[in-house]
Amino acid sequence: METKRTANCLVIRLDPGEELINSLLTACQEHDIHCAQITGIGAAKKITCGVFDPKTREYHSEKFKGIFEITSLNGTITTMDGGLYPHIHVTFADEKYKVRGGHLNKCVISATAEIVLMILDLEIDRQASQEVGLNLFRF
Template identity: 30%
Template structure:
């Protein structure tokens, strides 16, 4: 992984065979980041995606173990239990030009991953919302 900062923005490259969440957490800790927005493109493998069923308050999960084009990755950095937490969604494409996506639980880089990260000054934390069964973003004003 390599990254460079330009103002409040970062360009990040995560390399082949590196785990996306491990490297993003390492990046957030090293830079002391509070919160922000992330987007990217590249190619992934061993991707675990989820679809949230509100009526059951649980995720249906599926692992995609081939190599896939990462058509779009969008997400944010917040904190959960005092630690950096990346909430990511992705759209993947396969060799037949089919596209599918969902909430990303895990992924490894198949070729390269190129990301843009825009940091926010304020700390955004996640707290449990019993109505939806998920830790959602808690906005607080300082």
């Protein structure tokens, strides 16, 4: 992983074999980032993502292995219970151009990933919502 920072932006390049979420958390810790907006693209060989069922309040996850283009990576970094809280969604296409997506749980890079964090000069924490069943922004 390599990074380059300005006052309100961190650009991250991930290399083959790196796990995206762990690398992102490491970069945020190294640069003392607690709140940011995430965008990115790249290539992956293993992706675990899921969808939330609001009726059952459960995530349903699926693991994918193969050749994937990350066509869109979007999300936020906030905090919860004193730690960093990444909330990232992904859209990715396989070698036959079949597109899938959902809440990103894990992503191992195959070639590279280019991620941009817009650093927000805010403190946004999260709190579990009993009504919704998710950890929501707490302002």
